[in-house]
Amino acid sequence: DGGITQSPKYLFRKEGQNVTLSCEQNLNHDAMYWYRQDPGQGLRLIYYSQIVNDFQKGDIAEGYSVSREKKESFPLTVTSAQKNPTAFYLCASSLSSGDYYEQYFGPGTRLTVT
Amino acid sequence: KNQVEQSPQSLIILEGKNCTLQCNYTVSPFSNLRWYKQDTGRGPVSLTIMTFSENTKSNGRYTATLDADTKQSSLHITASQLSDSASYICVVSGGYNKLIFGAGTRLAVHP
Numbered sequence: 001d002g003g004i005t006q007s008p009k010y011l012f013r014k015e016g017q018n019v020t021l022s023c024e025q026n027l028n029h030d031a032m033y034w035y036r037q038d039p040g041q042g043l044r045l046i047y048y049s050q051i052v053n054d055f056q057k058g059d060i061a062e063g064y065s066v067s068r069e070k071k072e073s074f075p076l077t078v079t080s081a082q083k084n085p086t087a088f089y090l091c092a093s094s095l096s097s098g099d100y101y102e103q104y105f106g107p108g109t110r111l112t113v114t
Numbered sequence: 115k116n117q118v119e120q121s122p123q124s125l126i127i128l129e130g131k132n133c134t135l136q137c138n139y140t141v142s143p144f145s146n147l148r149w150y151k152q153d154t155g156r157g158p159v160s161l162t163i164m165t166f167s168e169n170t171k172s173n174g175r176y177t178a179t180l181d182a183d184t185k186q187s188s189l190h191i192t193a194s195q196l197s198d199s200a201s202y203i204c205v206v207s208g209g210y211n212k213l214i215f216g217a218g219t220r221l222a223v224h225p
Contacts, residue, residue, distance in 0.1 A: 004157075042118065042203070042215030043158075090157050099145040099207045100165070105157030 003027065004106035006091050011111045013085075021076045021109045023091030029104075031097040032074035036060060037088040037108075046089075049074055050097040078111065085113045116141045118206050118216035126222045131194055135219045137187040137204030145207040149178050149189050152201045152218065161189070161202075194223045 004025045013019045025032065031050050035043040045058030049068040063082025068074055074093075078085045089109045094101040118139045127133050139147070146165045150158035162171045162178040164187075171178050175192045191198055201218040208214055 040217055042217050043213075044215075045213070088155075092157075099209055100163070102160055102163065103213070105159070107157050108155065110155070 004091060004093055004104055006089075006106040006109050009107065009109060011109055013111070013113050015113055016080045017113075018077055018079050019085075019111065019113075021078065021089055021091075021111070023074045023076065023106060024072055025074075025091075025093045025104075025106075026072060027093055027095075027104065028071070029093035029095050030071070031094045031101070032068065033092040033094075033103065034058075034064070034066065034074070034076045035090045035092065037090060043090065046076065048097070078113075085111060087111060116206075116208055116212075116214050118204055118214050120202075120204050120216040120219050122219060123217070124220040124222070126224060127194055129194060129196055129223055129225050133191050133194060133221065135189045135191075135202050135204075135221070137189070137216060139185050139187070139204070139206045139214070139216075141185075141206040141208040141214050143209045144182065144185075145209045147178075147180055147187050148205040148207070148213075149176070149187075150203040150205060152203055154200070158203055191221075196223050196225060199223045 007022045033048040034046040047066040049055040065077045091106040092103040094103045121136045149161040152158040164180045177190045180187045203218045204216040
């Protein structure tokens with residue numbers, strides 16, 4: 001069963017704690033992305049990776065960190081420095097990072113920080 | 115400023131009826147325009163991708179149009195079904211692997 005998996009679906013944390021969101025793909029895609037979705041707003045890019053061991057900041061990288069040690073995995077850490085971490089987080093992947101490549105999205109993780 | 119604006123914000127229609135969703139963009143440079151369907155609490159799923167030279171593309175009951183001169187796109191849904199209830203997101207690729215997302219139109223199809 002090919003695709004992108006994100007876990008967990010729901011995550012609850014106390015303010016001040018770091019939390020790591022998982023994203024795995026078995027599509028053999030080179031590029032992977034993390035987006036944040038807030039009500040009434042379009043998706044915003046947090047980080048992206050075009051290849052293993054390489055990643056770039058997106059539009060809203062502050063308070064987040066990522067790693068890309070394996071092609072299949074692109075975990076996102078939400079640190080205590082992120083001012084408003086409660087949101088719906090979406091991971092995506094594409095065959096390559098060119099403009100025309102389709103991005104396939106995972107099911108998302110809803111993070112609630114209190 | 116690169117922007118993608120969608121209208122209406124929300125829409126309610128009866129099952130079996132047609133509807134059209136609008137997308138206006140001010141993204142430059144322009145590479146391609148995509149429409150995604152997002153069910154509540156799920157990730158978006160691609161419906162169509164259109165380049166500058168394409169002005170119509172269909173995917174089953176979904177037909178997207180693109181007018182690159184006026185920077186407008188529309189998504190027409192024919193013979194709506196209850197399963198069409200979702201948010202529809204317009205996304206413009208501005209080159210350099212940069213996607214600009216609209217806020218979406220929330221469609222509710224009622225029996």
